[in-house]
Amino acid sequence: MPADFDTIVNLSKTRGIVFPSSDIYGGLRSAYDYGPLGANLLRNVKDQWWRSMVQMRGDIVGLDSAILQRREVWQASGHEEVFSDPMVECSECNSRLRLDKLEDPDQCSVCGKRGTLGAPKEFNLMLRTHLGPIETDENMVYLRPETAQGIFINYENVRRSQRLKLPFGIAQVGKSFRNEITPGQFVFRTREFEQMEMEFFCRPEDAAEWFDYWVKARHQWYLDLGMTSENLQIRTHADDELSHYSAGTVDVEYKFPWGWDELEGIANRSDFDLKQHAEHSDEDLRYLDAETNERFFPHVIEPAAGATRTAFAFLIDAYHKEEVNGEERVVLRLDKRLAPYQMAVLPLSKKEDLVGGTQQVADLLRPLYQLEVDVTQSIGKRYRRQDEIGTPYCITYDFDSLDDNAVTVRDRDTMLQDRVSVDRLVDYFAERFAPTA
Numbered sequence: 001m002p003a004d005f006d007t008i009v010n011l012s013k014t015r016g017i018v019f020p021s022s023d024i025y026g027g028l029r030s031a032y033d034y035g036p037l038g039a040n041l042l043r044n045v046k047d048q049w050w051r052s053m054v055q056m057r058g059d060i061v062g063l064d065s066a067i068l069q070r071r072e073v074w075q076a077s078g079h080e081e082v083f084s085d086p087m088v089e090c091s092e093c094n095s096r097l098r099l100d101k102l103e104d105p106d107q108c109s110v111c112g113k114r115g116t117l118g119a120p121k122e123f124n125l126m127l128r129t130h131l132g133p134i135e136t137d138e139n140m141v142y143l144r145p146e147t148a149q150g151i152f153i154n155y156e157n158v159r160r161s162q163r164l165k166l167p168f169g170i171a172q173v174g175k176s177f178r179n180e181i182t183p184g185q186f187v188f189r190t191r192e193f194e195q196m197e198m199e200f201f202c203r204p205e206d207a208a209e210w211f212d213y214w215v216k217a218r219h220q221w222y223l224d225l226g227m228t229s230e231n232l233q234i235r236t237h238a239d240d241e242l243s244h245y246s247a248g249t250v251d252v253e254y255k256f257p258w259g260w261d262e263l264e265g266i267a268n269r270s271d272f273d274l275k276q277h278a279e280h281s282d283e284d285l286r287y288l289d290a291e292t293n294e295r296f297f298p299h300v301i302e303p304a305a306g307a308t309r310t311a312f313a314f315l316i317d318a319y320h321k322e323e324v325n326g327e328e329r330v331v332l333r334l335d336k337r338l339a340p341y342q343m344a345v346l347p348l349s350k351k352e353d354l355v356g357g358t359q360q361v362a363d364l365l366r367p368l369y370q371l372e373v374d375v376t377q378s379i380g381k382r383y384r385r386q387d388e389i390g391t392p393y394c395i396t397y398d399f400d401s402l403d404d405n406a407v408t409v410r411d412r413d414t415m416l417q418d419r420v421s422v423d424r425l426v427d428y429f430a431e432r433f434a435p436t437a
């Protein structure tokens with residue numbers, strides 16, 4: 001049975017995956033805090049992205065640019081002028097609403113009144129702050145609304161220092177901020193969030209081919225990490241939907257409990273950004289072809305995904321409720337690589353010698369895996385608890401372990417159990433966690 005929205009929100013709070021930010025003061029809705037399990041899940045999602053986009057490729061390098069950048073960056077990129085949503089205000093309930101998200105443009109979606117919405121106004125989505133002790137226009141800076149511009153402004157630094165030749169990519173993961181008019185649907189749309197973006201620079205004549213390549217590769221990434229294929233779709237943007245920089249965009253969409261919505265956008269940004277920054281900074285950002293001596297602006301294909309949104313989608317997709325021997329079992333069928341803990345080590349009972357042996361097994365595996373030792377409650381309850389947080393393996397140290405130096409390894413999905421000698425445990429799991437492509 002798939003998860004409904006409230007179930008996931010509740011599970012997130014009770015199991016320490018996601019908490020409302022400033023919870024003890026009533027929450028903030030614009031931002032969320034990741035609890036111990038959520039922090040692991042989010043980190044694993046980002047690590048898998050980095051692994052596939054940087055580590056496994058010879059043609060993409062990483063970057064970690066600052067959140068605070070000069071205002072000129074956002075003037076050159078076009079964000080200061082056009083990064084806005086048309087907004088209407090309801091004269092009855094004073095709600096501010098995004099015009100493009102209203103089902104009926106004549107009706108307020110909050111109070112339901114008709115004819116109360118004012119004329120649309122453009123609202124810039126960038127958050128601002130001031131650097132230094134005095135708040136003046138000169139020291140105002142924006143918090144970045146995307147990580148991409150940090151890549152474009154470092155294009156030449158990276159290319160030159162790494163001696164890169166086209167085609168090549170620069171990847172970055174990090175926080176972005178948008179003053180969204182209507183944050184909501186839990187962590188799906190927040191004002192502080194995390195992105196995973198890669199700018200792939202290529203020759204203009206190769207851009208169409210690379211665009212198709214990246215649409216396929218990014219779709220496959222979600223499938224390889226176990227996302228249900230029926231819950232994923234590719235949607236091509238209509239011309240009137242395209243962002244100011246885009247010559248073509250395709251979204252990877254997930255079937256969320258409220259319907260299809262965006263996980264990632266793959267855009268053909270042409271040479272828009274490099275040209276803009278070259279013009280505004282007076283730096284020559286053209287690429288020099290050493291063979292032909294020709295100078296030109298590379299074109300750019302950008303797969304831009306949300307880390308926080310993607311972690312949320314993996315969580316929803318993994319949630320299953322099923323009946324086992326007449327009892328209900330909740331299980332998160334997260335890919336082994338994404339699960340907050342790869343394994344739990346459990347003594348059969350709280351008896352001292354069992355707890356000691358359990359600790360020894362935990363010490364053996366802790367350098368290699370994120371794991372939890374859980375001593376409380378009956379073994380059945382502890383299995384259920386680990387199922388509910390998606391732990392792929394439970395290792396139980398029982399009374400026989402004291403004699404045979406072996407443990408029981410239970411598989412989350414099949415619930416089958418293996419008896420494995422402690423001496424073989426490291427190899428046993430190495431086989432199961434062996435990295436694939």
Ligand code: ATP
Nearest residue numbers: 180188189190193195262263264265304305306309
């Ligand atoms: P949306 O249409 O949902 O507002 P967008 O098309 O403006 O998103 P992009 O600018 O393409 O988004 O950003 C790339 C990715 O960053 C999105 O696909 C999404 O996963 C993530 N993202 C964007 N805005 C938010 C947000 N407010 N909260 C969480 N994730 C976001």
